[in-house]
Amino acid sequence: MDDLALYRKTFRDIIQGYSVVTIQGKKCYIKHLTSFDQVLIDEVQEFHLKKALSRGVPSREESLKALMDAGEWSEKEEKEIKRHEFFIEQIQRNKTQLVLKSEIDKQNEALHETRGKINDLLAKKSGLLSSDAESYSLKRANDYYIIKSFFEDEDLESPLFPEESDYGDLYMEEISIFVEKYNRTFSMFEELKIQEMILQDFYYIYFPFSDDTVGFFGSPVSKLTYNQLKLIVYTKIFKNIFENNKHIPENIKKDPQALLDYGAIDEDAKQKLKDRLSADSDGSTLFNATDDDYEYAGLDKPSDSSKISLQEAAKKKGGSLSMEDLMELSGHQVK
Numbered sequence: 036m037d038d039l040a041l042y043r044k045t046f047r048d049i050i051q052g053y054s055v056v057t058i059q060g061k062k063c064y065i066k067h068l069t070s071f072d073q074v075l076i077d078e079v080q081e082f083h084l085k086k087a088l089s090r091g092v093p094s095r096e097e098s099l100k101a102l103m104d105a106g107e108w109s110e111k112e113e114k115e116i117k118r119h120e121f122f123i124e125q126i127q128r129n130k131t132q133l134v135l136k137s138e139i140d141k142q143n144e145a146l147h148e149t150r151g152k153i154n155d156l157l158a159k160k161s162g163l164l165s166s167d168a169e170s171y172s173l174k175r176a177n178d179y180y181i182i183k184s185f186f187e188d189e190d191l192e193s194p195l196f197p198e199e200s201d202y203g204d205l206y207m208e209e210i211s212i213f214v215e216k217y218n219r220t221f222s223m224f225e226e227l228k229i230q231e232m233i234l235q236d237f238y239y240i241y242f243p244f245s246d247d248t249v250g251f252f253g254s255p256v257s258k259l260t261y262n263q264l265k266l267i268v269y270t271k272i273f274k275n276i277f278e279n280n281k282h283i284p285e286n287i288k289k290d291p292q293a294l295l296d297y298g299a300i301d302e303d304a305k306q307k308l309k310d311r312l313s314a315d316s317d318g319s320t321l322f323n324a325t326d327d328d329y330e331y332a333g334l335d336k337p338s339d340s341s342k343i344s345l346q347e348a349a350k351k352k353g354g355s356l357s358m359e360d361l362m363e364l365s366g367h368q369v370k
Contacts, residue, residue, distance in 0.1 A: 037365045039235065039237075041223065042231065042232040042235050042237075042238075043237065044223070045223050045224065045228065045229070045232050046232055046238065046266075048199035048223075048224075048262075048268050049066075049067075049224070049229070049260070049262045049366040050252070050263075051189075051265055052066070052067050052191075052260050052263065053065055053066050053067055053186075053191060054067070054220050055189075055191065056216055056220055058212060058213065058216055059212070063185050063186065063187070063195055064185070064186045064187070064188065064189050065184050065185060065186075065217060065220060065221075066184045066185075066186060066191050066259035067184075067224075067259070067261070067262050067263075068184075068260060068261050068262075069259070069260050069261065070257070070261070072180065075180065075183075076176050076179075076180045077176075078175070079175070079176040079179050079180070080173055080175070082107075082172075083171065083172035083175040083176060083201075084168055084169060084172035086172075087171050087172055088127065088168050092166075092167070092168040092171060093166075093167055094167060094168050094169065095164060095167045095168070095170070096168045097113070097167070097168040098163075098164050098166070099164065100165050102282065106157075107163055108160060108163055112156055112159075112160070115152075115156060116153060116156050116157065116160075119149050119152055119153045119156075120153065120211065120298070122149055123146060123149055123150065123153075126142050126145055126146055126149075127146075129142065130142050130299065131299050131300060131301050132301055133300070133330045134300060135325075136325070136327040136328050136330075136331045137327065137328055139296050139300075143292070143296070147169075168231075178210070178214055181194050181213065181214050181217045181218075182210060182213060182214075183196065184217065185213060185217075208326045222347060224262050224265075226265060227291060229262070229265050229266055229269060229293055230269050230273075230291035231289070232292075233266070233269050233270055233272065233273055234289045234290075234291060234294070235289070241270065242270060242273075242274045242277075245267055245270040245271050245274060246271070248267055251267065252267075272298070272363070273291075273294065273298075275298070276294060276295075276297065276298035279298075279326070280297065280298065283297060284297075284327065284330040284331060286327075286330075
């Protein structure tokens with residue numbers, strides 16, 4: 036299946052609130068998660084947490100202390116995670132004040148690198164804590180919900196596994212087939228995939244209707260699945276960006292992160308960028324601005340020849356040009 040067909044399938048499944056899969060030659064229907072389902076998951080997790088603790092399974096806090104005592108995990112690594120998280124918060128705040136795309140791209144590279152460091156540390160920590168009561172109860176709750184998401188009919192009224200006599204029954208070996216199918220199916224509903232789908236050409240005709248949630252889905256917000264909520268929220272966000280920015284570069288219109296970055300630039304900062312680049316029509320001030328930076332502002336980049344001539348003029352003036360020099364070079368009379 037090509038990308039466009041996959042995006043159309045993603046849209047169809049989100050709208051109908053379930054996905055159709057075939058397991059061992061049998062068609063099944065996987066119900067999408069709602070806020071009501073989340074309450075059930077929380078209740079099942081709490082049940083297994085209390086049960087595990089009553090049987091002597093160590094809590095996460097106890098397991099973490101034991102790991103530190105054994106030297107397998109350290110307070111330094113805990114602080115390292117918090118330091119990286121704080122750095123990410125700072126970058127996200129600062130990005131809204133940046134105006135050059137080249138500057139924003141550098142910050143995004145720093146974000147990607149820092150998130151990688153956090154994920155490495157969290158993966159190590161999670162691997163060490165895999166046998167604590169909280170990890171055990173979360174896995175049991177997630178597996179339970181996955182199994183309960185499978186139905187025999189598209190009306191989602193006949194569960195494929197109706198028996199609920201013992202949660203332990205869910206850990207039969209054949210159940211892993213359904214868990215794997217669920218996880219593979221729901222990878223298409225990752226946040227980035229939904230954002231990419233919204234930016235496809237076939238979806239633009241739905242933008243005007245995103246303000247009427249009931250008309251869009253036929254249900255009130257309280258009954259929507261999480262996927263439907265993400266769809267409507269990001270539709271409104273991208274719709275707002277397109278409506279309020281008339282010179283969006285073509286090369287970012289289908290790039291969710293780049294588009295979100297563009298829409299997040301502070302309006303005052305964005306106007307200052309346009310003013311700076313407009314005043315720099317002869318290349319006098321922003322020698323390091325890239326083609327993308329000018330396209331971001333909806334302006335044409337000055338020719339290289341004008342830059343060279345200004346650099347030569349600057350050399351004659353001792354390496355720099357005053358405001359009066361720039362005005363004279365651009366044809367303005369200095370009084």
